[in-house]
């Protein structure tokens with residue numbers, strides 16, 4: 616399935632060459648880490664999608680928290696609601712999951728299980744300083760081939776390098792608490808050339824942000840204006856990649 620709609624969404628936004636022969640607009644709001652009431656968010660998927668649309672989002676991923684207890688409950692429901700709703704929205708909505716507080720040794724099997732159940736964006740809940748996440752979670756998520764390590768806290772340069780080599784995206788987060796280590800991540804990722812994305816980790820309507828706010832958060836993490844555009848473009852690139860698989 617090809618999710619991306621190269622020109623319709625562009626309007627007055629700049630267009631640039633993404634991959635050979637493919638030009639897309641990149642100045643669009645994309646959020647690949649969002650929660651609904653299928654885990655600890657407060658909105659139905661349908662309402663979250665509608666609210667994101669009205670905020671100017673062009674694409675989002677529903678990535679509710681999962682562990683061994685609920686993965687087979689949550690992901691099929693996300694897949695179903697997206698299947699039924701996609702015909703009636705211009706938003707690209709991607710089924711996903713966030714593997715959360717799972718012991719590192721179990722992360723590989725959970726990443727595989729999530730994909731088998733239909734998750735196209737697999738996030739591993741990284742070692743945020745706001746929660747007591749098990750040490751080794753960032754590394755396990757990268758080695759397991761997750762698409763994104765969310766809020767990876769004081770991630771080591773070695774893990775950032777490994778993420779770069781494996782093509783795993785690392786998350787700059789808009790979320791309070793998780794965001795205190797954004798500057799640390801931005802610095803190492805820019806030095807190594809690792810892939811960064813920005814997400815909100817939304818749980819409630821007030822967590823949704825505009826594109827301008829996303830830019831501001833990136834700038835506040837020590838990222839230059841030029842790199843800001845590239846980081847926003849990375850989410851689109853990720854969507855394009857999964858759409859082709």
Ligand SMILES: [Zn+2]
Pocket residue numbers: 650655656680818
């Ligand atoms: Zn949560």
Ligand SMILES: [Zn+2]
Pocket residue numbers: 648650713765816
């Ligand atoms: Zn989350």
